[in-house]
Every structure is written in structure tokens, then in C-alpha cells.
Amino acid sequence: MLDSRLRLTPPRLCLTFCLLAMGLAGLALQHAGALSTALSALFFPQADNVTQIVLHYSWWPRLTISLLAGAGLGLAGVLMQQVLRNPLAAPTTLGVASGANLALMAATLMAPWLFALGREWVALAGGGLAMGLVFLLSWRRGLAPMVVVLAGLVVNLYAGALGMALLLFNQESLKGLLIWGAGSLSQSGWEGVEFLWPRLAIGALLAILLLRPLAILDLDDANARSLGVSLKRMRLAGLGVGVFLTACVVSVVGVIGFIGLAAPAIVRLAGARRLMQRLLWAPLLGALLLASTDLLLQRFSGTLPTLIPTGATTAALGAPLLLWLIPRLALHSGHPTTANHSLMRRHSAPGRLATALSALLVLAILAALLTGQGDKGWQWLGPSQWLTLEWRLPRLLAASGSGVMLAIAGTLIQRLTANPMASPEVLGISGGTAIALIGAIYLLPGASHLALIGIGTLGALAVLGVLILLNHRSGFLPERLLLTGVAITALFDAVRAIVLAGGDPRGQQVVAWLSGSTYYVDLTTATTVAILALLLALIARPFTRWLDILPLGTPTAHGLGIDITRARLVLLGLVALLTACATLVVGPLSFVGLLAPHMARLMGFARARSHLLGAALVGAILMTVADWLGRQLLFPEEIPAGLVASLVGGAYFMWGLRRI
Amino acid sequence: MSVFPSFRLPACLRARRIELCRWRHALLAVLIALIPAPLTLAADDTGIATIDWTLAETLVALDAPPAGVAQIDAYHDWVGKPAMPDEVVDLGLRSQPNLERLSELAPSRILISPMFSRLKPKLSRIAKVETLDFYTGQRPLWDQLVEMTHQLGDIAARETAADTLVENTEDQLERQRNTLSxxxxxxxxxxxxxxxxxxxxxxxxxxxxxxxxxxxxxxxxxxxxxxxxxxxxxxxxxxxxxxxxxxxxxxxxxxxxxxxxxxxxxxxxxxxxxxxxxxxxxxxxxxxxxxxxxxxxxxxxxxxxxx
Amino acid sequence: MFDVKAATFEVNGKCLLHPTDLGFAEGNVYGLIGHNGSGKSTLLKILAQQQQASQGDVRLDGRPLEDWGPREFARQVAYLPQQLPSAETLTGRELIGFGRYPWHGLLGRLTREDHAQIERAIELTHTQDFADRLVETLSGGERQRVWLAMLLAQGSRFLLLDEPLAALDMAHQVEVLALIRKLCEELQLGVIVVLHDVNMAARYCDHLIALHSGRVLAQGSPEEMMKDDTLEAIYGIPMHIMTHPSGEHAIAVIH
The missing domain is CATH 3.40.50.1980 (Nitrogenase molybdenum iron protein domain)
Known part of the structure; x- marks a missing residue:
């Protein structure tokens, strides 16, 4: 524990950032002359003075909008985390940002006339549609947090994958949207502020009105119901306000997601436990965090040939802050865990189901090897064309192998943390690998393959080291583990967004690899991957007893004599190994690790052993089919397997959600 | 990007027609084909393929249109002129050209710019890959472009056309410089x-x-x-x-x-x-x-x- | 035999358990009573090694708790947390089978002995009829009995139960406590149970330990403890002791 001199409280934290922001603003204004002229430029700029015009039309609106956007996201984050009872929930959890992004991309390519209405409205409509879909999927279950989170995840994935695909094929037309996607606060007038502030004021007012009923959500469902609260209506209201705030902010300044996760998480870590306190401090901290980041950025990025978007940078600064806080302060997991038992059915004969899936896998493999399009349209592979296997076999092996590895890693991490949002991607291992590889590709253009393997592995190891370092004292408490992972993943998202927004033509290749591509695999690699997948699957099997007992919670597992810390460390190591291997081959964003375990659960694989087997089979089928589809759908252009897997798996998953 | 070292398939799999190899042997060979083997080029020389639009536009300007270019539709949207002739084969994405189609096309050379150098190991199993340096940010761009044009002239056996293109361009700029006040x-x-x-x-x-x-x-x-x-x-x-x-x-x-x-x-x-x-x-x-x-x-x- | 010597527990500088000396032997049912926040659960968690005592000495059979290996300890002591976790999609028999983990560990095979212990636990708790149903489809009382069966399958000498009656109606409360009492006598188990209802505690326990603000306020047999002033001191409201109409035992009522 910290001693009282150093103990962080939300007011102290906000004061620190307030001083930082004011100091930076003061420094920036000094360049412009006296403070009084800067202030007069705010209201009465002299038309012929360039400095004053820049201050009036760019600097002041930018500062204002950074404060507004930060506050809006902080508020939205509190609402989301309160209603969804998940510390990983963020304003973007319900797919608002990715929906808005997809809408903007689709409108740019297919219906440019929509922009006559204004870009904000297109983005708002996209975000609203995504939210509507999430609500539709979870309506029948009374907007239960667990279902909403799952629906949000899948809608996010779906819109994200579609957006990536559009980007891949229309790099030139969509390059401007990448800047928006990375969240740039750069302003050229007061329209943004004029659009945003009344909407934020309405949102804040609604949030205050909802304060009391929302506080009841701290109780568990039964207790809340007994107080005469309609949970469904309240969740609809809470989420609705959160989404509205997010959509407004995102439509003006672009995707700045991390503030909305970090600000509420940080004030909670710093001791704001009651909803009232969090509603007060999180927006304040969000505003100051975003403003300080932006001012820092303006001060230090002036000499770079490229624009560093603020949204991405907030993650770059907020993530280390979150990482620094995680081991220092007690995490009060005040939220009752929600049971997800009733979501899942149990298949009466998992063995038969697994056999059927294996048969399906064999069929998929044969189809993927033997059919495809060529110059003359569809063709079976004849005996004279075995040469083509040189291209197909490595991709098939890599796709199925990495599918198996990610699915097993996902099953392990979801059972270890008992959190449905957990996935190998969320743990940050793949993010670390990817950051290292992107860095190497950009900074060491001549690096050899072996050097790149080494660098990627180092990245994964570094992340594993950070995870262990920050979590060993808490005994790898799942909630902390996931927050650590989320912070690291946010760093990766930042690097990706900055790289893409910069407009470097090489960004295209990064997009292709990031979205889970088997393109670059050769036969040696692919064989290695397939063998490793089988080997690691065999290694994972003996851990099924832990995996069965751990979801029952720490007290029970401990009571049964499991050395919890050791068990978590061993499983974490295994997850890291599986994820790093898969990431080095197919890139970090295939989402099979998230989808396959859930799909296996939906099919009725209940016990850990059958769950692992089912998820591995689903992962292999999904990636095999996805890789084949990706090569055929837009022949001769190829869609990376990870994208198709997200689309196919996401569709199945949505259908499954509707059914429960 | 795959980051493992690559090895080549046995030569018998590389030839276009492999009657000599029975398919069962071929499958076996594919499964165990980890032995490095020398590369044999396709015998029939069907021309040049490129995935870089700048190389493609220069080749067209030299009247030596490539056999295959990546993302031809987008090329017409963004590069525009000179237009690609209709018979040029679309190779798919620039970042991930379609390997099956490229190997069917069997070009004699594949030309890339440094930004695609990550593709070299894959592409070099289909044909000889040449990297032409431009937009590296190190030497004056104009010199690089002139040099690249001459190199393309050599590769496509259009040396005189390349000389003419360079001369014409520089003449034109000189002329226009004089007309401007x-x-x-x-x-x-x-x-x-x-x-x-x-x-x-x-x-x-x-x-x-x-x-x-x-x-x-x-x-x-x-x-x-x-x-x-x-x-x-x-x-x-x-x-x-x-x-x-x-x-x-x-x-x-x-x-x-x-x-x-x-x-x-x-x-x-x-x-x-x-x-x-x-x-x-x-x-x-x-x-x-x-x-x-x-x-x-x-x-x-x-x-x-x-x- | 549990020995607690001067054990304390502090969190964030706040003392939840002041130095406490206690002893627990097999063959007895101990009831921990007291109002909310009196330190009952904390004491139980320290005994179950769910939490470590900040200071002092807690021993099982003369060995400090931390010297026991996790599985070795679980073979001696079984613990039922206050909030029963969701058993997801497990059947009763599967859940009960988890109780054998301390014996077979991660990789060991399920022996005939393990199966026999599972069947015995099912028999003892009369859960045969619903052992093969999903735990989540069971009623509160049935579920509680299945969890109890899991603890019994553990084959330990001590059962530590944290408010096992909280979610049950009266009939099921009596049923579960009677079962615990019977098991204690038949198997010579040491049972330490946190209870809210002082009458239930007095009727089924051999020994009551009352905690208040993290200190042991009083302890003794139910007869010694069921006094007006003792109970008033424990619960902070005036209580009155009457004889049950059957004349067999005392009951406490609120004034």
C-alpha cells in the first residue's frame, strides 16, 4: 500500500493533470505573445493577424473540443461500465465507433451524396445502426449485461472486419478516413464545438437523471428487481445515453476510444467507488487527460513530417498510466459476477458432435486443396496441376494450425478469467508481437526473416514479462490481468493507427498482415505451425481439471487444493506461447481466439476437455474455410483469412445469440 | 508477414508439366518437401509482371506493356494515364498479388519497388524478381526515376524508347520553364x-x-x-x-x-x-x-x- | 485439531480480527455467531487458508498452516464459500467429482477409491435422484446438498461452512443442519459453521463462539450461551430466552 502522503485520490489526480494542462497551455500561448492577446484572440481576433487567426480558428477550438470530447467519453465510459458490470467495457464496446467508421467508408465508396447531409450525421447513423443491432440481438434476454457485451463484441468485430476489407481494396479513396479513424483533434473553426456541446449537455443531464436508478445496478439482478426497478428499461436508458454521447464525440473528432475506458478505470483504481463519485471524476479526468495529451502532442510533434493523431496518442499515454496504477492500488471488484450458465446449452453427446466436426474439417481441407478459380473460371485440381499445391498447401496448414492454436488459447483464457470478453488478442501478447514486428519492418528495412522471428518473439516475451511483473503480487487476479492486457492492446492499436494515418504506402501491407493473412507463409513455416499446433494442443489437454474447476471461482478452487497462482501462471504461459506462435504466422487480428471458444460453447461443448477439443476443431474449420473463401470471393484479389473468419464466425455467432 | 526462413520445393514440382512425377509422388513430395533445391525458370518467356503502378505506367509509356499488373481498375482510377491495354492480366491486390494466377501467367521477370520487398521470397519462386530503387528518400528523386526508366528500357529491350522518354520529358520541362514568366x-x-x-x-x-x-x-x-x-x-x-x-x-x-x-x-x-x-x-x-x-x-x- | 494463537487480520490498516485464541477438535460442530462484520467469515477464511493471518499462529495438527501443501491441506480441510459460484453446465455428479481433486491432482487417474468416495458422498447427502441433472436446474436446497456432497467427497476431517443456510427456506435449513450434525457424528468430522440464526446454532452446534467487532466476545456450550445478557451483548439488541414448548431446549426471541 502507498503511504498516505502519496495516496492517489481522484481530486489529486485531476489536480495534477489540471496543472499539467494549464502549464502546457501557458507555454503554447507564450509563443503567441501575452496571455491577454491570446484571450482576446479567443473572442475578437484581428482579421489581419495570422497568429490571432490561428489561435481563434484552430488553437482555442482544439483545446475546447479536447476538453469536451474527453469529458463526454469519460461519462460514457462510466455509464457503460456501470450497466455492463464489466471493467473492460468502453464507450466503443457496443460497436458505435466501428459502426460509424463502416458507415463513413461505405458512404464514401457507394453513396457520396449522403455527405451532403454532413459527415457527422453519416457517422451518427452508422453508430446508431450498430447500437440498434446490438440491442436487437440482446433484447430477448432483457439486455442482460453478458449478452449485451457479447453482442457488442461481435458487432464490433463484424463492422471492423468489413471496414478493414473495404480499406484493403480502396486504400487510395479511404486514406482520409484513416486520419479520422485515428482520432485527430485538429480544428479549423468552431463548428465542431457548436455541434458537440449542446449534445454533451443533454447527455450529461440525462446521466444525472439516471443517477439513482443506475446506482441500483451495483446490486445483483434479484435484489435490483426486488426494489421494483425494471432492469431492461434501465439498461436501455443507461446504454442509450452512453452510446449517444460516444456517437456524438466520435462523429466529430474520430475514434478516441481509450479515454473512455481509462478515465473511469483510473478513477476507480484511485478510489472513487460510488457511482456518484465516478460520474463526477471520470469526465473531469477524461477531459484533462485528453487535453494534456493533445497539448503535449502539439508541443512535441511539430518537427515530424507526419501528423500524430491525438486519439492514438491518448492510448500511448493512458496505457502506461493504467499499467503504472494497476499494481499500486487495490482493485475493488464491487460488481457481482453475472452467471452465464443459462446462455449455454449442453450437447448430450459431445463425442458425436466432435466426430461430425472432424468430418467437416476433412471435407473443408479437401475442398480448399482441390478447388479454386483460375484463368478459366472454377476448376478441380487435375493430376497435371499438382504444382498449384505449392501455393495452397502452406496456406491450408498455416490457417488450420493457427486456428487451432488461437482457439485453444482463447478457451484457456476465457476459462481462466471467467470473462467472455477475454481473448488472446485482449491479453496483449499478439499486440506486443505485432508492435515489435511493425517497428522492425519500418525501422530495419533489411531485417532477415530470422531476425524478424527473433524480434517478434522478443515482443511477446516483453509483454509476458510485463504481465507477470505487474500481476504476480496479486496472484494473477483475472480482472487485473485483463486490464493489463487491455492497456497493452491499446498501445498496439495506437501504433497501428499512427502508422496507417501517416499515409505511408507501406501501410497497405501492414493492413493485410494485421488482418490475419496466410499469404506470406511458406511450406516450412506452415509445417512447423501445424506440428506446433498439434503439440501444444496435446500439452493443453492435461490441464482440463484446472480449467473445469477455475471457473467456479478462487475460493472453491483454492478450497479444493489448487495452487491458484501457479495454475494461472502456467496457463498464462501456455496462452502466451500459443498466441505468439499464431501471431508470428498469421498476424494479430484474426479473432478466432475470441469466436471459436464461444462458438464451441454455443454448440454445446460444456466440459473443459470437450470444450478445448470443440474449440480447436471449430478454429481449424473456421480458418480453413475462411482462407479458401477469402481467395475465391473477389478473385483474383484476396481477402485475408482473419477478416473472412471474423465475418463467417461473427454471422454464426449472431445467429446463435438470437437463438438463446 | 511470415517470418520463418523459406526453402524451395524440389525441381520436379516447379516444371509446368509434370507427367514424370506421378501425382502420388507429388503429394508425398509436397508433404516432405523441405529440401532446398535450385530454382528453375519457366521456359516460355511470356513477359514482365509488376505490382507497382509507377513501374507499370513507365512500361506502358515505353510501349512495352507488362503481362500482368496488380489492381488494374484502381490503377485507372488513380494513375489514369497512360491507360493499361485490355489484355493485361489483373494480378489482384498490390500488397498481396494472387500467387496462383501469377504462376499461371508464368512471367519471365517480376518487377517490384523497395516498398514491396517483403514479397520477394514468395515471388522469387515464380520468376526472377528485380527490385528497382526509387522513392527511397535517399538520393534525388529525379535521378532515381531517370535511372529506373533506363533500367526498365534494358529489361524490356526498349533501350531507345527509354532514352526518348527521358529526353522528351526533360525537353518538355525545359521548354515549359522558358514559357513561364x-x-x-x-x-x-x-x-x-x-x-x-x-x-x-x-x-x-x-x-x-x-x-x-x-x-x-x-x-x-x-x-x-x-x-x-x-x-x-x-x-x-x-x-x-x-x-x-x-x-x-x-x-x-x-x-x-x-x-x-x-x-x-x-x-x-x-x-x-x-x-x-x-x-x-x-x-x-x-x-x-x-x-x-x-x-x-x-x-x-x-x-x-x-x- | 486446529489451534489459533493470537491470530489477527488487517486490511488497509483496518483491523478486522483482533488477537484471537481458539481451538477446534474433530467430532464437534462449532457455530460462529455474531452480527454482520463481526469477523466470523474472516476467522473462517483464515482457518481455510483463503486468507493469511496478518500476525499470530494458526496450526493444524501442530503444523503451521502455511507449511501444508495446498492439496495436502485440502485433504484435511474442506471449505464452502458464502456465495456459491455458478456451476455453469455441470451435472451434480461432475461437481461432486471435483471434490476428489486433492487426491488425484492434475494428472492422476480417477481410481476405484475415488469413485467409491463420490458414491458415498452422494449417498450420505441423499442426492442420488438429481446427481445426474445439471446443477443450475436444481432448487436451492438441492444445490446446497450437492455442494455439501462435493465437500464430503473431498474426504477431509474438517468442514468449514460459511453461511450455508443463507439462500434456503426454513425446511431446507433444518434439513441441511440435521445432515451436517449427522455427518459429524457418523464420520467424526470437525465442523465449523458460520450461522446467522442463533436458535438454529444453539440447536445443532456443540459449541458456540460469538464474535463482536473482530473479538471473541463469548464462547461455550449452547446452554451457557443462551442467556439474555450474553445475546444482547452479541447482537446489540435486547433478547429474551424462553423454553421451547416441547421443553427440550431454549429459544431466543427479540423483545
Whole structure:
């Protein structure tokens, strides 16, 4: 524990950032002359003075909008985390940002006339549609947090994958949207502020009105119901306000997601436990965090040939802050865990189901090897064309192998943390690998393959080291583990967004690899991957007893004599190994690790052993089919397997959600 | 990107027709084919394939159109001229050209630029891959482009056409330089990304290479990346007193937004009303794009002179 | 035999358990009583090694708790947390089978002995009829009995139960406590149970330990403890002791 001199409280934290922001603003204004002229430029700029015009039309609106956007996201984050009872929930959890992004991309390519209405409205409509879909999927279950989170995840994935695909094929037309996607606060007038502030004021007012009923959500469902609260209506209201705030902010300044996760998480870590306190401090901290980041950025990025978007940078600064806080302060997991038992059915004969899936896998493999399009349209592979296997076999092996590895890693991490949002991607291992590889590709253009393997592995190891370092004292408490992972993943998202927004033509290749591509695999690699997948699957099997007992919670597992810390460390190591291997081959964003375990659960694989087997089979089928589809759908252009897997798996998953 | 070392398949699998290898053997061989083997080139020389649009446009200008080019539709949208002949095969994405189709095409050489060097191990199993250096940000771009054009002439056996292209381009620029009146305002060449951000072209860019040869001054002296542009917010252009040259196309909806943008309306060039709007040019192009840009720019400058 | 010597527990500088000395032997049912926040659960968690005592000495059979290996300890002591976790999609028999983990560990095979212990636990708790149904489909009382069966399958000498009656109606409360009492006598188990209802505690326990603000306020047999002033001191409200109409034992009522 910290001693009282150093103990962080939300007011102290906000004061620190307030001083930082004011100091930076003061420094920036000094360049412009006296403070009084800067202030007069705010209201009465002299038309012929360039400095004053820049201050009036760019600097002041930018500062204002950074404060507004930060506050809006902080508020939205509190609402989301309160209603969804998940510390990983963020304003973007319900797919608002990715929906808005997809809408903007689709409108740019297919219906440019929509922009006559204004870009904000297109983005708002996209975000609203995504939210509507999430609500539709979870309506029948009374907007239960667990279902909403799952629906949000899948809608996010779906819109994200579609957006990536559009980007891949229309790099030139969509390059401007990448800047928006990375969240740039750069302003050229007061329209943004004029659009945003009344909407934020309405949102804040609604949030205050909802304060009391929302506080009841701290109780568990039964207790809340007994107080005469309609949970469904309240969740609809809470989420609705959160989404509205997010959509407004995102439509003006672009995707700045991390503030909305970090600000509420940080004030909670710093001791704001009651909803009232969090509603007060999180927006304040969000505003100051975003403003300080932006001012820092303006001060230090002036000499770079490229624009560093603020949204991405907030993650770059907020993530280390979150990482620094995680081991220092007690995490009060005040939220009752929600049971997800009733979501899942149990298949009466998992063995038969697994056999059927294996048969399906064999069929998929044969189809993927033997059919495809060529110059003359569809063709079976004849005996004279075995040469083509040189291209197909490595991709098939890599796709199925990495599918198996990610699915097993996902099953392990979801059972270890008992959190449905957990996935190998969320743990940050793949993010670390990817950051290292992107860095190497950009900074060491001549690096050899072996050097790149080494660098990627180092990245994964570094992340594993950070995870262990920050979590060993808490005994790898799942909630902390996931927050650590989320912070690291946010760093990766930042690097990706900055790289893409910069407009470097090489960004295209990064997009292709990031979205889970088997393109670059050769036969040696692919064989290695397939063998490793089988080997690691065999290694994972003996851990099924832990995996069965751990979801029952720490007290029970401990009571049964499991050395919890050791068990978590061993499983974490295994997850890291599986994820790093898969990431080095197919890139970090295939989402099979998230989808396959859930799909296996939906099919009725209940016990850990059958769950692992089912998820591995689903992962292999999904990636095999996805890789084949990706090569055929837009022949001769190829869609990376990870994208198709997200689309196919996401569709199945949505259908499954509707059914429960 | 796969980052494991690569090995080659046995030679018997590489030949186009493999009657000698029974298919069962072939399958077995594929499964255990980890033995490095020398590369044999396809015997029939069907031409050159390239995934880089700049190389493709230069090849067309040399009257040696490639056999295959990546993303031909998008090429026509963004590079435009010179147009790809209809018989050129589309190879798929530039970042991930379709390997099955490429190996069916069986070109004698595949040409790439350094930005695609990650593809080299894959592509070199289909045909000899040559990397032509340009847009590396290290040497003057114009020299690189001239050198690249000569190299292409050698590769495509069009040495004289290459000489002519270089000469024609330099002659044209020289001629246009003389037609332009001596003292002119510096230019600020930008491409708008949205209503608040723009790429400004400077050192290492094709546009600056052309304006230099036209005797025009570039108002943007800040550092740029290897492709010759800086990505900036509109506010960074405020302090530069130069004539704006905006390369179209504008992103959708941007025109309306600029009309309402306080900052844009107060840019020196916008206030003077002397902004030049140029038709689309491939800003990362080679000599053909340079010619096109020079023509468009000189025409626009002369138009405003007359007005 | 559990020995607690001067054990304390502090969190964030706040003392939840003041130095406490206690002993627990097999063959007895111990009831921990007291109002909310009196330190009952904390004491139980320290005994179950769910939490470590900040200071002091807690021993099982003369060995400090921390010297026991996790599985070795679980073979001696079984613990039922206050909030029963969701058993997801497990059947009763599968859940009960988890109780054998301390014996077979991660990799060991399920022996005939393990199966026999599972069947015995099912028999003892009369859960045969619903052992093969999903735990989540069972009623509160049935579920509680299945969890109890899991603890019994553990084959330990001590059962530590944290408010096992909280979610049950009266009939099921009596049923579960009677079962615990019977098991204690038949198997010579040591049972330490946190209870809210002082009458239930007095009727089924051999020994009551009352905690208040993290200190042991009083302890003794139910007869010694069921006094007006003792109970008032424990619960902070005036209580009155009456004889049950059957005349067999005392009951406490609120004034």
C-alpha cells in the first residue's frame, strides 16, 4: 500500500493533470505573445493577424473540443461500465465507433451524396445502426449485461472486419478516413464545438437523471428487481445515453476510444467507488487527460513530417498510466459476477458432435486443396496441376494450425478469467508481437526473416514479462490481468493507427498482415505451425481439471487444493506461447481466439476437455474455410483469412445469440 | 508477414508439366518437401509482371506493356494515364498479388519497388524478381526515376524508347520553364485528406522534382517522408504565404466544408482567390506522371496569367 | 485439531480480527455467531487458508498452516464459500467429482477409491435422484446438498461452512443442519459453521463462539450461551430466552 502522503485520490489526480494542462497551455500561448492577446484572440481576433487567426480558428477550438470530447467519453465510459458490470467495457464496446467508421467508408465508396447531409450525421447513423443491432440481438434476454457485451463484441468485430476489407481494396479513396479513424483533434473553426456541446449537455443531464436508478445496478439482478426497478428499461436508458454521447464525440473528432475506458478505470483504481463519485471524476479526468495529451502532442510533434493523431496518442499515454496504477492500488471488484450458465446449452453427446466436426474439417481441407478459380473460371485440381499445391498447401496448414492454436488459447483464457470478453488478442501478447514486428519492418528495412522471428518473439516475451511483473503480487487476479492486457492492446492499436494515418504506402501491407493473412507463409513455416499446433494442443489437454474447476471461482478452487497462482501462471504461459506462435504466422487480428471458444460453447461443448477439443476443431474449420473463401470471393484479389473468419464466425455467432 | 526462413520445393514440382512425377509422388513430395533445391525458370518467356503502378505506367509509356499488373481498375482510377491495354492480366491486390494466377501467367521477370520487398521470397519462386530503387528518400528523386526508366528500357529491350522518354520529358520541362514568366510566387502543393488535413508535397516528391525543373519555388520547406509529403493540419499552412495548388480528387463532402471553414477561408491564397485546382495526377508516379503534372500545372498557371 | 494463537487480520490498516485464541477438535460442530462484520467469515477464511493471518499462529495438527501443501491441506480441510459460484453446465455428479481433486491432482487417474468416495458422498447427502441433472436446474436446497456432497467427497476431517443456510427456506435449513450434525457424528468430522440464526446454532452446534467487532466476545456450550445478557451483548439488541414448548431446549426471541 502507498503511504498516505502519496495516496492517489481522484481530486489529486485531476489536480495534477489540471496543472499539467494549464502549464502546457501557458507555454503554447507564450509563443503567441501575452496571455491577454491570446484571450482576446479567443473572442475578437484581428482579421489581419495570422497568429490571432490561428489561435481563434484552430488553437482555442482544439483545446475546447479536447476538453469536451474527453469529458463526454469519460461519462460514457462510466455509464457503460456501470450497466455492463464489466471493467473492460468502453464507450466503443457496443460497436458505435466501428459502426460509424463502416458507415463513413461505405458512404464514401457507394453513396457520396449522403455527405451532403454532413459527415457527422453519416457517422451518427452508422453508430446508431450498430447500437440498434446490438440491442436487437440482446433484447430477448432483457439486455442482460453478458449478452449485451457479447453482442457488442461481435458487432464490433463484424463492422471492423468489413471496414478493414473495404480499406484493403480502396486504400487510395479511404486514406482520409484513416486520419479520422485515428482520432485527430485538429480544428479549423468552431463548428465542431457548436455541434458537440449542446449534445454533451443533454447527455450529461440525462446521466444525472439516471443517477439513482443506475446506482441500483451495483446490486445483483434479484435484489435490483426486488426494489421494483425494471432492469431492461434501465439498461436501455443507461446504454442509450452512453452510446449517444460516444456517437456524438466520435462523429466529430474520430475514434478516441481509450479515454473512455481509462478515465473511469483510473478513477476507480484511485478510489472513487460510488457511482456518484465516478460520474463526477471520470469526465473531469477524461477531459484533462485528453487535453494534456493533445497539448503535449502539439508541443512535441511539430518537427515530424507526419501528423500524430491525438486519439492514438491518448492510448500511448493512458496505457502506461493504467499499467503504472494497476499494481499500486487495490482493485475493488464491487460488481457481482453475472452467471452465464443459462446462455449455454449442453450437447448430450459431445463425442458425436466432435466426430461430425472432424468430418467437416476433412471435407473443408479437401475442398480448399482441390478447388479454386483460375484463368478459366472454377476448376478441380487435375493430376497435371499438382504444382498449384505449392501455393495452397502452406496456406491450408498455416490457417488450420493457427486456428487451432488461437482457439485453444482463447478457451484457456476465457476459462481462466471467467470473462467472455477475454481473448488472446485482449491479453496483449499478439499486440506486443505485432508492435515489435511493425517497428522492425519500418525501422530495419533489411531485417532477415530470422531476425524478424527473433524480434517478434522478443515482443511477446516483453509483454509476458510485463504481465507477470505487474500481476504476480496479486496472484494473477483475472480482472487485473485483463486490464493489463487491455492497456497493452491499446498501445498496439495506437501504433497501428499512427502508422496507417501517416499515409505511408507501406501501410497497405501492414493492413493485410494485421488482418490475419496466410499469404506470406511458406511450406516450412506452415509445417512447423501445424506440428506446433498439434503439440501444444496435446500439452493443453492435461490441464482440463484446472480449467473445469477455475471457473467456479478462487475460493472453491483454492478450497479444493489448487495452487491458484501457479495454475494461472502456467496457463498464462501456455496462452502466451500459443498466441505468439499464431501471431508470428498469421498476424494479430484474426479473432478466432475470441469466436471459436464461444462458438464451441454455443454448440454445446460444456466440459473443459470437450470444450478445448470443440474449440480447436471449430478454429481449424473456421480458418480453413475462411482462407479458401477469402481467395475465391473477389478473385483474383484476396481477402485475408482473419477478416473472412471474423465475418463467417461473427454471422454464426449472431445467429446463435438470437437463438438463446 | 511470415517470418520463418523459406526453402524451395524440389525441381520436379516447379516444371509446368509434370507427367514424370506421378501425382502420388507429388503429394508425398509436397508433404516432405523441405529440401532446398535450385530454382528453375519457366521456359516460355511470356513477359514482365509488376505490382507497382509507377513501374507499370513507365512500361506502358515505353510501349512495352507488362503481362500482368496488380489492381488494374484502381490503377485507372488513380494513375489514369497512360491507360493499361485490355489484355493485361489483373494480378489482384498490390500488397498481396494472387500467387496462383501469377504462376499461371508464368512471367519471365517480376518487377517490384523497395516498398514491396517483403514479397520477394514468395515471388522469387515464380520468376526472377528485380527490385528497382526509387522513392527511397535517399538520393534525388529525379535521378532515381531517370535511372529506373533506363533500367526498365534494358529489361524490356526498349533501350531507345527509354532514352526518348527521358529526353522528351526533360525537353518538355525545359521548354515549359522558358514559357513561364520569370518571377512567380512560391507554390504550396497539397492534396486534401479531409476538410482539416492535407498532404503537403516537398523534398523527395515527384511534384517538387517537376516544379524545380520548371523554375518554380516550393513554399513547403519542412521535412517530408520518403514519398515526399508531410501530413499536416490546415492550421500549419496559415503562416506560409504561397499560392495553393490543390491536387484533385477532393474527398467527398470536403468542398462544402471548406466553404464553411473559418481557417480555410483565411488562408492567404484563398483570400486572394488564386488557388489552383488541378485534375488528378499520380503523385507517386514516374516520368509519364511528371509530364502530365507539368502540363496541367503550366496550363493552369498560364490560364490565370491570361485571366 | 486446529489451534489459533493470537491470530489477527488487517486490511488497509483496518483491523478486522483482533488477537484471537481458539481451538477446534474433530467430532464437534462449532457455530460462529455474531452480527454482520463481526469477523466470523474472516476467522473462517483464515482457518481455510483463503486468507493469511496478518500476525499470530494458526496450526493444524501442530503444523503451521502455511507449511501444508495446498492439496495436502485440502485433504484435511474442506471449505464452502458464502456465495456459491455458478456451476455453469455441470451435472451434480461432475461437481461432486471435483471434490476428489486433492487426491488425484492434475494428472492422476480417477481410481476405484475415488469413485467409491463420490458414491458415498452422494449417498450420505441423499442426492442420488438429481446427481445426474445439471446443477443450475436444481432448487436451492438441492444445490446446497450437492455442494455439501462435493465437500464430503473431498474426504477431509474438517468442514468449514460459511453461511450455508443463507439462500434456503426454513425446511431446507433444518434439513441441511440435521445432515451436517449427522455427518459429524457418523464420520467424526470437525465442523465449523458460520450461522446467522442463533436458535438454529444453539440447536445443532456443540459449541458456540460469538464474535463482536473482530473479538471473541463469548464462547461455550449452547446452554451457557443462551442467556439474555450474553445475546444482547452479541447482537446489540435486547433478547429474551424462553423454553421451547416441547421443553427440550431454549429459544431466543427479540423483545
Amino acid at each position: 520569370a518571377s512567380r510566387d512560391p507554390l504550396l502543393m497539397i492534396q486534401l485528406m479531409d476538410a482539416r488535413h492535407a498532404r503537403v508535397f516537398g523534398d523527395h516528391s515527384l511534384l517538387q522534382a517537376v516544379t524545380e525543373r520548371l523554375g518554380l519555388e516550393n513554399g513547403w520547406q519542412e521535412p517530408t517522408n520518403a514519398w515526399g509529403f508531410s501530413l499536416v493540419g490546415i492550421e500549419d499552412l496559415m503562416t506560409i504565404d504561397a499560392r495553393l495548388v490543390v491536387i484533385k480528387p477532393l474527398p467527398v463532402g470536403v468542398e462544402e466544408r471548406l466553404a464553411n471553414s473559418g481557417l480555410w477561408q483565411r488562408l492567404p491564397s484563398v483570400k486572394r482567390g488564386d488557388v489552383i485546382w488541378l485534375d488528378p495526377v499520380w503523385t507517386f508516379g514516374g516520368l509519364p506522371s511528371a509530364q502530365r503534372f507539368a502540363n496541367l500545372l503550366v496550363e493552369a498557371l498560364e490560364d490565370t496569367d491570361r485571366a
